[in-house]
Amino acid sequence: MTTLERARCELKAHPLALDAALAAAVLVCMVAGSLATPKDGQGVTWGTHVPAPLSLLLMLLAAVALVFRRRAPRTVLAVTGTLSVVECVTGDPRAPVTMSAVIALYTVAATTDRTTTFRVGLLTMTVLTAAAMLAGPLPWYAQENLGVLAWTGIGATAGDAVRSRRAVVQAIRDRADRAERTREEEARRRVAEERLRIARDLHDVVAHHIALVNVQAGVAAHVMDKRPDQAKEALAHVREASRSALNELRATVGLLRQSGDPEAPTEPAPGLSLLEELAGTFRSAGLPVEVARTDQDTRLPAAVDLAAYRIVQEALTNVRKHAGAGARAEVSVVPVGRNIEITVVDDGSGETGAPGTHPEGAPDSAPEKGGGHGLLGMRERVGALGGTLTTGPRYGGGFRVHAILPVSTTDTRIDGRMTAPGEPV
Numbered sequence: 001m002t003t004l005e006r007a008r009c010e011l012k013a014h015p016l017a018l019d020a021a022l023a024a025a026v027l028v029c030m031v032a033g034s035l036a037t038p039k040d041g042q043g044v045t046w047g048t049h050v051p052a053p054l055s056l057l058l059m060l061l062a063a064v065a066l067v068f069r070r071r072a073p074r075t076v077l078a079v080t081g082t083l084s085v086v087e088c089v090t091g092d093p094r095a096p097v098t099m100s101a102v103i104a105l106y107t108v109a110a111t112t113d114r115t116t117t118f119r120v121g122l123l124t125m126t127v128l129t130a131a132a133m134l135a136g137p138l139p140w141y142a143q144e145n146l147g148v149l150a151w152t153g154i155g156a157t158a159g160d161a162v163r164s165r166r167a168v169v170q171a172i173r174d175r176a177d178r179a180e181r182t183r184e185e186e187a188r189r190r191v192a193e194e195r196l197r198i199a200r201d202l203h204d205v206v207a208h209h210i211a212l213v214n215v216q217a218g219v220a221a222h223v224m225d226k227r228p229d230q231a232k233e234a235l236a237h238v239r240e241a242s243r244s245a246l247n248e249l250r251a252t253v254g255l256l257r258q259s260g261d262p263e264a265p266t267e268p269a270p271g272l273s274l275l276e277e278l279a280g281t282f283r284s285a286g287l288p289v290e291v292a293r294t295d296q297d298t299r300l301p302a303a304v305d306l307a308a309y310r311i312v313q314e315a316l317t318n319v320r321k322h323a324g325a326g327a328r329a330e331v332s333v334v335p336v337g338r339n340i341e342i343t344v345v346d347d348g349s350g351e352t353g354a355p356g357t358h359p360e361g362a363p364d365s366a367p368e369k370g371g372g373h374g375l376l377g378m379r380e381r382v383g384a385l386g387g388t389l390t391t392g393p394r395y396g397g398g399f400r401v402h403a404i405l406p407v408s409t410t411d412t413r414i415d416g417r418m419t420a421p422g423e424p425v
Helices: 001-011 013-033 053-066 072-091 098-111 114-135 143-223 228-254 273-284 302-322 372-385
Strands: 036-038 047-049 289-291 328-334 339-346 389-394 400-404 412-414 416-417
Touching: 001 400, 013 098, 047 289, 053 072, 072 114, 098 114, 098 273, 098 328, 114 143, 114 302, 114 372, 143 228, 143 273, 143 302, 143 372, 273 289, 273 328, 302 328, 302 339, 302 372, 302 400, 372 389, 372 400
Parallel strands: 289 328
Antiparallel strands: 036 047, 328 339, 339 400, 389 400, 412 416
């Protein structure tokens, strides 16, 4: 910081000292102006004279009043204006006490609104100019009288210009502050959405694979002594399911790494292209799954493809956990217009769950209001894409999950993040 900038900061920190210095400078200028007077004769010549004691007193009082111009600008203007009128009437030749009134008028204009500036400035100009023209020793058309009118007008105009500039600068700062707050809020919103999405993925991965591991481990424990070959096959399925869970967890956790961390896995996100493999894992766990698809020629956006896969995965996991022994599941994927419909139904009795309940404890009478994190995650995924989700018991037994996802969504990325339909870009 330079010496000039440091001095400016010090003066801004002590406004009373700055006003005192300004008052002293104005006093020096008024005294110097009162000592010099124009002479009569050919051309412009100047002489000196000693001002009257009353003029010196008026100049001193006006300078002292300027010290308090920030605290009471209108009062200071009234005081300096009155002193200027007194000087116009009594001074011969006049001392430039009006200079203090011009400074006070500038302060009023810089600290109030334009309407107040116009009214106060017009009143000050009228009073001081009329006093100089009517009560002064010079003719009314003298240059000194017209100078009073000009200088008071300049003071009011300069003060209003400074006030306008300050208002513009403050408005720019306010807009910048609002924009900064908006960016921070948007960043927090995106972080919350990403955290929720990762939580949904973790739930889907853990619930699906751990359910399969639990089933196969139970089968292995049951047939270990009598049928070791079947136990080995069940343990192989446990190993495969645990390996798949670890791979998906590694890919999901990789999203949380910072830019300086080791490179995250680059495996593509799962989609409906892996639907047969997903159904195969459930068949190996003892759940018969039939898959019917007519969407082979439909290209899905990445977000819709992932959501459809997760919905089928979670629905089949719920069937395996809650539908009971001997249940069968059917999965259908059908494009309808600009949407794609995913339906997962089962014919289970729900014997493993509580009476009158099905997946994750959803009551039969109000399936949309109950449910655990699985159904909640499905609703959030579908809602984020602008689709609809319907879940509930089937007539005659079983449970049905029906999702409608828009296919015409735009796969847009902002800062590396997928945006869903209806989400502000």
